[in-house]
Amino acid sequence: MSFIKFVFRRIVTIIPTLLVILVITFFMTRLLPGDPAMMRMPIRFTWADYLRERKRLGLDEPVFVQFIIFMGDMLSGNWGNSLTVARDWPVWFLINQKLPRSLEIMFISMAIAIFFGLKLGKFSGAHKNTKRDGITRIFTYLFVSVPAFIIISYLMQLYIISPLKLLPMFGYKTMGYPEPPSITNFRILDCLLSGQIYLLVDYLWHLIIPISALTIVQLVAISRQMRASMISELEEDYIRTAYAKGVKKKHILKKHAFKNSVTPVIVLSGMGFSVVLGGMIAAEVIYQLPGMGKLFYDAINGSDYNVIIASVWVFSIVVIIFNFLIDVIIAALDPRIRLK
């Protein structure tokens, strides 16, 4: 019962957060120097056009009225049309097309990174200050200090080095391959549902480089946190008790220390999610993947006002939902958190 209560309470706290994000977005668009109407104008325009645009956007109304209109528009999904990225296409449609692509990449890389990162951290923490730990630490130091875009730039050179062109240079599909019918907009699911396995294989083959770059960055961060958490957990009294009882070391590491040190690592990985988004934008831009990151980047460069606002809103929702899921998972694992 307390679990359901916890989930409910957590959902209630999400709502003000989302509203505050909208408020800040509103202030960002209205109070900062930078005129939305001026930004929406084409290259050649007259003053009358500009005034008409201001009136159409409701910028001549009082700020309070503008605020209510803005909130209503954002909450009802009325996000306007794209201005420069894809002219006159609704923003909602663009995001509906591109968000699933990014989520796919995100979740695949995250799953791999969490799985192997926890293992590596456990290994490193269990053998603290040995040669094995030293090698692992050098590896983690090396990759924790490199952003994803540098890793991906160097991985892309593999195309030139490898004589058989084992890995693709960029893009998400081989030239001339058809798109699968858009059922869910998740490309992997679409390929599976329509039964076109060769498209799926081709897509995954193209994703090897971006996913491995994103994975390495997250994996290393997770394993560092896991190492610290594991070391501090291994000194607790119950571990000594377990040793005294004659439990095998392997069992202690697996069952006692690992389970208890996982919780803070998962919380921290949720907090690092937004840093990963930055890496994902760079990766998508470099590798020419049509996802949210590419869309956001194009919108920023073309100062496409509607797409920027909608993207910030969508990204925030994704991050918040992700953190919510992490909290729920942890609460399900650890009863102490629900009771707080």
Next chain:
Amino acid sequence: MTLTKTQEQRKDEESNKNNINESYFKTVISIIGKSFRFLLFPKSRFEQFQIKDIKKIHRKKRSKTKKMLQSSFTLIGVILTLSIISLSIFGSWIAPYSYEEVTSYSLYSWKPPTLEFPLGTGYAGRDVLSRIIYGTRTALVISVLSVSISLIVGIFLGILAGYYGKWVDSIIMRVMDIILSFPGIIFALAFLAILNSRIQNIVIILGVIGIPFYSRLVRSSVLKTRELGYVAAAKVSGANNWRIMFRHILPNSIQPIVISMSYDIGRLMIIVTTLAFLGFSDSRYINWGFDIYIARPRMWEAPWAAFWPSFMLLVSVIGFMIVGDGLRDVLDPKYQLAPK
């Protein structure tokens, strides 16, 4: 082991007494060596306080290689960090070419390393070595300034929340939670796109994003120190709230901040470089990320132009990360006492 240590120290002290008259230089060096040795060798100070029994048990396991591994890591980190800081301060004297020469246009683009250009030339015939030296200053200044913004504001809010508790705490922490759940980089990108990417805007937005992390950290350690005896004693002796907060509580709860500050400078360097790579750097200053962006399409013909900026980023971030780990080893007693 403890005996030998103390003997050494006694010898040091005796020699100090004898040498004071001999040379001023030697005493200065010995003072520095004594009082700052804990920075270079993590274990040096703590051994005096460790219990003999624990030492006896673990004496066999702690070999020399382990100790060397640990202390040499920290030593490397300190050297790297100091060299990065000195590069950024004395860059104009060290760099072979002046700032104007390095930002101007000339022939000899993308030329391999020669005696004239030790690391080759990049776009528009600009010397790579000079550019990475000047880039150090930009990256370090932005990251240190934004860390200090988030530090000052975060500490202030965190102490207020932790000390006063009740509604002050709940209001501040609710706001901090909301900021923390934003996707930070996305917000920074949107902010910089709507305003402009001047250096002050980058510093401010990165500083604001970092505030909640520090305020949460400070709050949690203030909550622990608030209950201690000397705070009550200060209250009884008539100290006002501000004095208690900033003279009594703050110095005793600052350790976790010092540790995470070092990590944060490294992390922000990565973020600054990523932002510059995506096109958000102040064009008046040289930035590694921008250099990598320019040199990336030429990575195969002129690898030095993209390699050296990324190498500098790697080196500096590794330096700060290792110093952070060393500081944690020194300052966090819980981490120290872990059974090896």
